[in-house]
Amino acid sequence: MNLFLPRIAALTAALFAAAAVQAADTRSAPKAAAGKGADLSCHVGAYRLDDGRALALGRIDDPAALRWRLLDGRTGKLANKDGALVSTLGWSDRADGVKVQLGQCGEGIVFDGHRGERLKFDIVDTTFEGAGVKLRGRLVLPAGQDKVPVVVMVHGSENYSGVDLYYQQHLFPTEGVGVFVYDKRGTGGSSGKYTQNFHELSDDAGAALREALRVGGARVGRIGYLGGSQGGWVAPLAASKTPQAQFVEVGFGLADGVLAEDRDQVVLDLRAAGFGDAPTLRKARELTDATGLIASTNGKRGWKELDAARAKYSKQPWWKAVKGEYSGMIANHTPAEIAAEFAKYDFEVSWDYDPMPVLRTLKTPQLWMLGGDDIEAPSEETQKRLTALGRAGRPITSVVFPQADHGILEFEKDAKGERQHTRTAEGYVRMQLDWIKRGTLDGWPYGTAKQLAGPK
Incomplete structure (x- = not known):
């Protein structure tokens, strides 16, 4: 799943890391694809199952795995485990019991007991x-x-x-x-x-x-x-x-x-932690206005405003609940630390x-x-x-x-x-x-x- 601002996501990860030192019918199944570690990308495409449903097999960032999808929204990841293809539920690591057999490249498949022919x-x-x-x-x-x-x-x-x-x-x-x-x-x-x-x-x-x-x-x-x-x-x-x-x-x-994303994430953070009252949210808005200014100017402005917010609120219990897209990270690191990370990422965010x-x-x-x-x-x-x-x-x-x-x-x-x-x-x-x-x-x-x- 994609973040709106991978620059800030990467920055956050870097700083916090540093701070923390039914089986298919085998009688009619196509010949199985290669085993563990095999490149499955040749199977990418669309298939029409014998019950009329359409199935898509798509690439992911692992050439030894695929993602299957149905029009109704069901999906799973296919990967080789101990020489057999295993499907896991959605984006989790939990096996979902869906059985898939892949033929040789260009041949059909068997998906949960249903044969499928590749569409052109x-x-x-x-x-x-x-x-x-x-x-x-x-x-x-x-x-x-x-x-x-x-x-x-x-x-x-x-x-x-x-x-x-x-x-x-x-x-x-x-x-x-x-x-x-x-x-x-x-x-x-x-x-x-x-x-x-x-x-x-x-x-x-x-x-x-x-x-x-x-x-x-x-x-x-x-x-x-x-x-x-x-x-x-x-x-x-x-x-x-x-x-x-x-x-x-x-x-x-x-x-x-763009700044609304972090601001509204902070509101969710505080509500989830039990700090959703209006006075606290107004205080948090002072913080997100400051961190937003820092982020949007690449660290050139906003530090005075952040210092003022820290002086007033950093000892209050809600402060530690702030995460957001970047506010929690900026609020708890020095200008030098932030500037060092900003220097690595220049994506010209609008x-x-x-x-x-x-x-x-x-x-x-x-x-x-x-x-x-x-x-x-x-x-x-x-x-x-x-x-x-x-x-x-x-x-x-x-x-x-x-x-x-x-x-x-x-x-x-x-x-x-x-x-x-x-x-x-x-x-x-x-x-x-x-x-x-x-x-x-x-x-x-x-x-x-x-x-x-x-x-x-």
Whole structure:
């Protein structure tokens, strides 16, 4: 799962580390894949099971493992253990009992007792010009000549290859939806420097949509964007510059600025620790205003404000409960320690970006899908803002999955109280596909999702 600000996440980890010195029917099964440690990447793709379901097998950062996904949101990791493939529940390490057998490369599979045949799509790999960079892209369409809707995937803050790792390119075409994926600048096969400059990234996203139109030609029907997490800032901005975009989907993004993420995380920290009263939250806001100033200026400003907050509040019991994205770390380290870490990470974060002017004026229809229990990008304020925009007549439909975390993921808590993500929420993928195809949500119910604003 991606953080909005990997620079701060890495900084936090570095400083705290330093401070702390049914078995399948084997009679009809394909020949098993190679054993322990084998590269499984040749099995990546989409399969149609004999019960009609579509299954996607996608890469992860381990070539000896894969992630399987179903349209209903169920998912698991496949890895070799003692010479056999074992599936673990969601993103946990707990075996889920799902039995998978892989054939030789290009052959079918057996998934939990159901044979599956690999599906063939029309795939074009391409390179194209972004805003001063050369970008690697790929268009994946359902096989045939029919016109189909196409979605351009807009990155979150991740620094890996979208072409290699985005699962939508395998799963969505099984439902008649084309997908254009590309490597953001500074990642995978694209040139340039990795950045979190939303203006540059939105220019690249505009170039990606135009390239999808060029490559897809007459086969492209409706076309628009799907952005998750940080992509919630970039995708609407890209649509505002790209008149060809006919829709925007945002998953688990914020209709607030970058600094709001840490600020709202601190509120959750304090509430969870029993310090959710209004006076304490006002005091904590003084702290997050100071740490936000430090983060957004790369340590050039904010230390006087932090010293003032420390003098007033550091002895109070709530102080130690503050974590946030970076506030807890900055509050308890010296300027020299922070500066040393800032020097290692320069991603040009658009700290001052305010998404509301774009959201208030963008005429492109938008669908926002939020997690009601998102602890990385708390959605309470975003829900309020989107509801108000929808009621004011803006073309924004917003929904919330009440028990979902970042990524619209369901979770359980382990013995230590840590979240173990078990699956994508039921209805989330189907909701995305319905909006891409028709621009409406006419398939209610979508799991536990509740609509906040906009026409059903």
